[in-house]
Amino acid sequence: MAVSIRDVAREAGVSVSTVSKVLNNSPLISEATTRKVQDAMERLHYHPNMRAKNFARQKTCSITFVARAERNAAFNNPHLFEIMCGVENALSNKGYSLTFINLAKEQDEARLVESLIEQKNTDGIVLHVSAVSKKIPRLLADGNFPHIVIGKPDFESELCWIDTNNNLSGSIAAKHLFHVGCRRIAYIGGGEDDRISLHRLQGAQKAAEEFGSAILPENIRQGVLTIEDAQTVAKQLIRENRPEAIICANNTVALGTVRAIHEQALAIPDDIAVISFDDYPYSRIMEPALTVVNIDVYDMGMQAGIMLLRKLKNPSLQVQSYTTLPVLIVRGSTVKSTKSELES
Amino acid sequence: MAVSIRDVAREAGVSVSTVSKVLNNSPLISEATTRKVQDAMERLHYHPNMRAKNFARQKTCSITFVARAERNAAFNNPHLFEIMCGVENALSNKGYSLTFINLAKEQDEARLVESLIEQKNTDGIVLHVSAVSKKIPRLLADGNFPHIVIGKPDFESELCWIDTNNNLSGSIAAKHLFHVGCRRIAYIGGGEDDRISLHRLQGAQKAAEEFGSAILPENIRQGVLTIEDAQTVAKQLIRENRPEAIICANNTVALGTVRAIHEQALAIPDDIAVISFDDYPYSRIMEPALTVVNIDVYDMGMQAGIMLLRKLKNPSLQVQSYTTLPVLIVRGSTVKSTKSELES
DNA sequence: TTTAATAATGAAACCGTTATAATATAATAT
DNA sequence: ATATTATATTATAACGGTTTCATTATTAAA
Numbered sequence: 137m138a139v140s141i142r143d144v145a146r147e148a149g150v151s152v153s154t155v156s157k158v159l160n161n162s163p164l165i166s167e168a169t170t171r172k173v174q175d176a177m178e179r180l181h182y183h184p185n186m187r188a189k190n191f192a193r194q195k196t197c198s199i200t201f202v203a204r205a206e207r208n209a210a211f212n213n214p215h216l217f218e219i220m221c222g223v224e225n226a227l228s229n230k231g232y233s234l235t236f237i238n239l240a241k242e243q244d245e246a247r248l249v250e251s252l253i254e255q256k257n258t259d260g261i262v263l264h265v266s267a268v269s270k271k272i273p274r275l276l277a278d279g280n281f282p283h284i285v286i287g288k289p290d291f292e293s294e295l296c297w298i299d300t301n302n303n304l305s306g307s308i309a310a311k312h313l314f315h316v317g318c319r320r321i322a323y324i325g326g327g328e329d330d331r332i333s334l335h336r337l338q339g340a341q342k343a344a345e346e347f348g349s350a351i352l353p354e355n356i357r358q359g360v361l362t363i364e365d366a367q368t369v370a371k372q373l374i375r376e377n378r379p380e381a382i383i384c385a386n387n388t389v390a391l392g393t394v395r396a397i398h399e400q401a402l403a404i405p406d407d408i409a410v411i412s413f414d415d416y417p418y419s420r421i422m423e424p425a426l427t428v429v430n431i432d433v434y435d436m437g438m439q440a441g442i443m444l445l446r447k448l449k450n451p452s453l454q455v456q457s458y459t460t461l462p463v464l465i466v467r468g469s470t471v472k473s474t475k476s477e478l479e480s
Numbered sequence: 481m482a483v484s485i486r487d488v489a490r491e492a493g494v495s496v497s498t499v500s501k502v503l504n505n506s507p508l509i510s511e512a513t514t515r516k517v518q519d520a521m522e523r524l525h526y527h528p529n530m531r532a533k534n535f536a537r538q539k540t541c542s543i544t545f546v547a548r549a550e551r552n553a554a555f556n557n558p559h560l561f562e563i564m565c566g567v568e569n570a571l572s573n574k575g576y577s578l579t580f581i582n583l584a585k586e587q588d589e590a591r592l593v594e595s596l597i598e599q600k601n602t603d604g605i606v607l608h609v610s611a612v613s614k615k616i617p618r619l620l621a622d623g624n625f626p627h628i629v630i631g632k633p634d635f636e637s638e639l640c641w642i643d644t645n646n647n648l649s650g651s652i653a654a655k656h657l658f659h660v661g662c663r664r665i666a667y668i669g670g671g672e673d674d675r676i677s678l679h680r681l682q683g684a685q686k687a688a689e690e691f692g693s694a695i696l697p698e699n700i701r702q703g704v705l706t707i708e709d710a711q712t713v714a715k716q717l718i719r720e721n722r723p724e725a726i727i728c729a730n731n732t733v734a735l736g737t738v739r740a741i742h743e744q745a746l747a748i749p750d751d752i753a754v755i756s757f758d759d760y761p762y763s764r765i766m767e768p769a770l771t772v773v774n775i776d777v778y779d780m781g782m783q784a785g786i787m788l789l790r791k792l793k794n795p796s797l798q799v800q801s802y803t804t805l806p807v808l809i810v811r812g813s814t815v816k817s818t819k820s821e822l823e824s
Numbered sequence: 825t826t827t828a829a830t831a832a833t834g835a836a837a838c839c840g841t842t843a844t845a846a847t848a849t850a851a852t853a854t
Numbered sequence: 855a856t857a858t859t860a861t862a863t864t865a866t867a868a869c870g871g872t873t874t875c876a877t878t879a880t881t882a883a884a
Contacts (some may be wrong), residue, residue: 138600151864156842167860183598190601191535192869198579210561211761214554217561221549224582231602236580238568254527256578269840293539306737363765366582391765417555418762421707421735434551455737457847484870495834500872509830532870536839 139180148176159184176438195259199231199282200252203264204239214417215433216264223262230445232259233366239267246271253281260444261317263302265297267287270297282451284444286436290331296447298440298458300431302413305462306339309383309411310431314347316470318381318409321371322355324366324393325385333358333385336413340383355379366392367399374400374408381409381470387416391428410469413462424468436460483524486574492520497795503528508592508613508684529754539603541576543626543788544596547608548583552707559777560608568595575813583611590615604788605635608677609633609641627796628788630780631713634675642802646757649806650683651757653727653773658691660814662725662753666717668671668710668727668737677702677729679758684727699723713742718744720751725753725814731760734770740815754813763764768812 140158145152150169157165158173174439176182190196201223205216213370224234235258239245245267263272265287267325273293276283285297313321323340326333337356344350355377360366370382370393372416384390390412397408404410412419415430449454485503489496490680502517520526534540544565549560568578573623581601583589589611596602597619607616609631616635620627632643654660657665667684672675681700686735688694699721704710714726728734734756741752748754748768756763759774783802791797 138840142840150842153843153865154863156784157863160842164862170863183595183600185840186599186601187535187540189842190868191531191839192841192843194531194842194869196531200582204563205565207565208562209565210554210558213560214561214761216560217554218552219552219560219562220580221553221582225584228581228584234580235569236545236564236578237572238565240569240572255530256527259532359589397768397864413769416662417558417760418765423739486870496833496871497873498833503835506871510832513832532839533872535841536868536871536873538872613871637868668848741884 139475140185141182143180144173144176144182147180150261157295167391178473182194189292189349189443195255197263198235198258199227199232199260199262199441200235200258201262202237202239202248202267204244204254205229207319215414216266218433219264219437219440220440223432223441224437225434226441226445228440229415245269246275248336249275251283253279260448262286262444263297263439265313268295275348277455280451282447283449284440286440288457293429293447294455296443298436298443298460300436300460302335303342305413305429305431306336306341307343308339308464309336309413310340310343310351311347312427312429312464312466312470313381313383313409313411314343314349316405317359319349320355320380321349321351321358322377322379322382323351323385324369324373324382324389325358326389327361328359330385335383336383349371360385363392363395364388367396368392370396370419371399374402379408381405381411384412386425387412387414387419391422392419394422394426405468405472415465420467422469427467427470428465430465431447431460431462431463434471482529483526485526485705487524488517488520488526491524492517494718505758507563521546521612526776527616535773538600538765540601542579542602542603542801543571543576543606544579544602544820545606545608546581546583546589546592546596546611548589552554554559555723557733557812559758560610562581562777563608563781563784566778566783568784569778570789571783578768587601589613590619593619597623598664602767604628604792605632606788609643612639621799624795626786626788626791628791630647630784632801638785638799642780642804644780644804644806646679647683648685649757649773649775650685650727651687652683652806652808653680653757654684654687654695654771655691656771656808656810656814657725657753657755658687658747661735664721664724665693665695665727665746666696666723666725667729668704668713668717668733669702670733672703674729680727680729695722696800704729704733704736707736710734711740714740715743718746719726725749725751725755728754728756731758733754735762735766738766749812749814759809766812766813771811771814772809773803773806774809775806807813 137345143296145155145215159171160404164233201220206465209216225233246269260282264284268285268289273295285295288299322469323337341351357369360369366389382393384393397404402408411427413429415428419426419428485496485499489499499517502514545564547560553560571578590613604626607629612629612633615641629641630638632641685695701713704713710733726737736761737754741748745756746752747784755771757773763770763772774818
């Protein structure tokens with residue numbers, strides 16, 4: 137049917153293996169034959185069949201991105217797509233392609249990963265932390281299957297992962313507040329068992345100590361899960377202790393907090409400064425725009441892709457991890473001048 | 481190395497073709513042999529090699545999703561990922577997988593599509609309209625390569641596409657405003673040559689006529705590209721004509737318009753109602769929350785996937801198109817009671 | 825009983841490449 | 855002139871399935 141490497145060989149008057157070597161620009165082929173073969177390929181409109189190549193080479197040049205994104209995920213978590221674009225970018229630069237799998241509600245992540253490995257249809261796996269369960273490490277690490285996890289799982293394992301330092305993020309947030317003159321700093325955290333929120337708090341506390349200050353226990357609230365929760369908690373906090381600044385563990389908290397401040401007819405940042413984490417679309421649009429400690433998730437995705445490709449090239453490589461640095465984006469919620477600037 | 485179909489055949493004491501037939505549950509195999517073979521597979525931990533299968537079958541059971549997403553696309557256009565999740569869902573239900581390709585800035589979409597087809601590494605293509613140029617139809621339609629375009633290109637072609645009816649969306653928006661008692665309705669459009677914005681305006685005008693009314697020329701503004709633009713334009717519009725409601729061609733316009741209204745200390749919706757299109761994360765978060773005419777992009781992606789698979793199964797199928805219906809989401813920016821409800 | 829029809833299995837070609845080992849040719853050293 | 859080495863090229867066996875067609879075993883009809 138389609139024109140194959142044999143047709144090219146016949147047309148060029150050489151052997152099949154010679155054509156194959158030309159295709160893979162092997163150095164063992166003379167210039168003259170190379171030209172002959174290339175001409176023949178041109179004449180016949182030959183294009184290598186990747187299915188056959190993958191089969192013969194015993195690899196697919198494709199890696200699989202697995203996540204568990206709820207419907208409306210793009211709204212709740214725009215980061216996911218951004219990460220994926222970063223990975224895709226890194227891969228496509230090296231001739232690899234990205235397959236996307238979104239776990240369904242009831243679907244078992246371990247079973248999926250297992251069958252991905254069995255099927256031999258992918259060379260490596262990028263697992264978003266939302267799709268990691270305790271059974272995963274045995275499948276990947278023990279089987280020495282090339283992989284990288286985006287986000288650090290909350291259990292010990294030999295997985296390769298890439299993540300950010302939430303402790304440092306919290307520290308950066310608190311330091312910024314001190315820099316702009318705030319002293320009585322409050323912290324409103326996410327769910328009681330939200331590790332990310334806890335780490336950010338710890339970082340903030342450490343930073344406060346470095347400034348010879350502290351985040352007082354009565355200024356710390358936890359267990360906030362919705363915007364409305366946050367609004368209620370913030371309102372109470374403000375009434376009772378009237379802090380100069382509030383660190384919000386995440387954007388849900390931030391939105392409620394801003395509403396609470398407005399509700400009490402106080403001004404941001406003059407009466408109370410607000411800072412949060414992770415740059416979301418509305419962070420820029422809010423009034424005032426929100427100062428956040430952000431991580432470049434696109435870049436994180438790229439790094440993940442690069443690490444995975446490195447592992448693919450050199451399978452004997454050790455288990456590796458990587459931590460991306462948070463970046464402060466200063467906006468109107470912490471400083472008067474609206475002009476936003478970037479610091480590290 | 482790995483256990484192959486031949487090993488299974490030997491272990492089960494049958495021929496290779498019999499094992500193959502068991503794998504594809506051919507009806508020609510007796511129950512007894514089927515069991516024998518399945519036992520052997522179990523004993524040897526056999527798993528079919530998809531690379532080999534794809535090669536032998538001359539297909540890959542994977543389709544490729546191509547888009548041109550700028551960095552920060554998830555923020556500017558969360559819909560893209562949502563569409564993709566819809567496509568992925570439809571495909572994975574039928575044993576197909578989705579490969580994602582994000583066109584780089586300078587990358588030529590036609591060349592990419594061409595090479596995708598040549599490489600024979602994908603069974604079909606889903607093209608987001610952001611990745612469609614005039615060279616595309618010839619590659620896909622003429623070559624009869626299975627494809628579907630999400631969004632309707634602005635030139636005539638024989639492409640299969642799936643899109644929504646912006647005219648109808650505009651009409652729904654206007655009708656809703658009439659229903660809640662607004663009469664003097666204004667329209668603030670996007671860029672001068674923004675077809676979507678124009679169609680929405682046309683729909684709104686038609687609806688107004690049905691109500692024996694009209695959107696007066698002095699209440700129509702066009703060429704708005706940024707939030708700031710929109711704010712300026714809206715401010716002027718309000719000063720001059722003081723409409724009862726403003727239809728915003730998109731969310732950028734809506735944000736500027738809302739700011740302009742607040743700036744003049746007017747109330748939404750009491751003084752001026754606001755309606756826009758496409759549900760964005762901040763649409764729900766804004767105060768008041770924004771009434772929008774939305775399309776279910778996840779579902780649109782699913783439909784696209786389903787249409788493409790149908791075409792794959794039955795290649796003789798005619799060129800098809802599909803139009804998803806817009807849905808009104810009523811929120812606080814057009815009605816007092818905040819309780820949001822859905823209408824069609 | 826013989827013959828035809830049907831059901832179950834197997835042999836071998838095929839899919840389009842890569843990879844390995846063997847061979848032919850040219851260049852250099854002995 | 856011969857042996858050795860280096861350089862190009864080729865023949866052929868993988869890779870692991872599917873598929874077509876022939877063959878055998880079984881059942882039904884003549």
